[in-house]
Amino acid sequence: IYSIDDEETLSNLEIVVPRDLADGFVNNKRESYKFKFQKIFDQEAKQDVVFDSIAKPVAECVLAGYNGTIFAYGQTGSGKTFTITGGAERYSDRGIIPRTLSYIFDQLQKDSSKVYTTHVSYLEIYNECGYDLLDPRHEASRLEDLPKVTIMEDPDQNIHLKNLSLQQATSEEQALNLLFLGDTNRMIAETPVNQASTRSHCIFTIHISSKEPGSATIRHSKLHLVDLAGSERVAKTGVGGQLLTEAKYINLSLHYLEQ
Numbered sequence: 616i617y618s619i620d621d622e623e624t625l626s627n628l629e630i631v632v633p634r635d636l637a638d639g640f641v642n643n644k645r646e647s648y649k650f651k652f653q654k655i656f657d658q659e660a661k662q663d664v665v666f667d668s669i670a671k672p673v674a675e676c677v678l679a680g681y682n683g684t685i686f687a688y689g690q691t692g693s694g695k696t697f698t699i700t701g702g703a704e705r706y707s708d709r710g711i712i713p714r715t716l717s718y719i720f721d722q723l724q725k726d727s728s729k730v731y732t733t734h735v736s737y738l739e740i741y742n743e744c745g746y747d748l749l750d751p752r753h754e755a756s757r758l759e760d761l762p763k764v765t766i767m768e769d770p771d772q773n774i775h776l777k778n779l780s781l782q783q784a785t786s787e788e789q790a791l792n793l794l795f796l797g798d799t800n801r802m803i804a805e806t807p808v809n810q811a812s813t814r815s816h817c818i819f820t821i822h823i824s825s826k827e828p829g830s831a832t833i834r835h836s837k838l839h840l841v842d843l844a845g846s847e848r849v850a851k852t853g854v855g856g857q858l859l860t861e862a863k864y865i866n867l868s869l870h871y872l873e874q
C-alpha cells in the first residue's frame with residue numbers, strides 16, 4: 616500500500632506494510648516507511664513523460680557543452696532497462712536512449728551556426744571487467760578472448776578508457792543501429808525474478824564536439840546513459856552457480872557506488 620504526496624520541489628512516498636497479526640504474537644514491526652525524492656512517477660507514467668522531465672534537460676545541457684549522466688538504479692526486475700532502452704513491442708515504449716538520440720540529432724540539424732561531430736561508445740562492465748559492446752569481434756568470440764577495457768589516468772588526471780572504441784554516428788539512424796548492435800551483445804540471463812535480466816552495468820555515451828566556423832576552439836561534451844545491473848537479495852531469489860557469481864559482483868559494485 617503506497618501513497619505519493621507531491622509538493623512543489625519534493626515528493627514524498629509512503630509505503631505501508633501491514634503487520635501480520637497472527638494470534639498469540641506481539642508484533643511491533645514498523646508499518647510505515649517514508650522516503651523523500653525530487654520527483655516520483657506513478658506506475659502509469661509513460662516513457663515520453665519520463666523523457667521530458669528527466670532526460671531532456673540533461674540533453675539540453677550537453678548540447679550547450681556540459682557533460683551529463685543519467686543512470687537507472689534499482690532492484691532486479693524493477694524496470695531499469697525498460698526505462699533506459701525501452702520495450703520492443705511498441706514504438707511508444709522506446710526509452711531514454713533512443714529518445715535522447717532523436718532529440719539531440721534534431722537539435723543539431725536545426726543549428727547551422729556550428730559544425731558538429733557525434734560519436735557513440737557502449738561499455739559493458741560484467742563481473743568487474745570492462746568490454747566494448749561495439750567491438751565487431753564480440754559476436755564470434757568468447758567473452759574471455761575479448762580485449763578488456765581498462766581505465767587509465769593521464770598526468771592531468773583525465774580518465775581514459777583503453778580498448779573502448781568511439782564510433783562515428785552522423786545521423787539518428789546510425790546511432791540507433793549502434794545501440795541495437797551493442798544491445799545484442801549484452802549479457803542477459805533468465806533469473807527467478809526477471810525473464811531477461813541484464814547482468815552487467817552498461818554505459819552508452821554520446822560524445823558531441825562542436826566548432827564554430829573560423830574558430831580554432833573545439834568544444835567537447837559527453838552524455839552518459841547508464842543502465843546498472845539490478846541489486847538482488849540472493850537469499851530470497853535462491854540463485855546458484857553462474858547467476859550467484861554474477862549477483863555477488865553486481866551487489867558488491869552497487870555497494871561501492873552507494874558509498
Ligand SMILES: Nc1ncnc2c1ncn2[C@@H]1O[C@H](COP(=O)(O)OP(=O)(O)OP(=O)(O)O)[C@@H](O)[C@H]1O
Pocket residue numbers: 689690691692693694695696697698702809811812813814843844845846
Ligand atoms: N513501465 C513499464 N511498462 C511495461 N512493462 C514494463 C515497464 N517497466 C518494466 N517492464 C517490464 O518488466 C520486466 C522487467 O523490466 P526490466 O528488464 O527493465 O528490469 P531491470 O530493472 O532492467 O532488471 P534487471 O536488473 O534484472 O536487468 C520486463 O519484461 C519489462 O518489459
Ligand SMILES: [Mg+2]
Pocket residue numbers: 695696697811812813842844845
Ligand atoms: Mg536490466
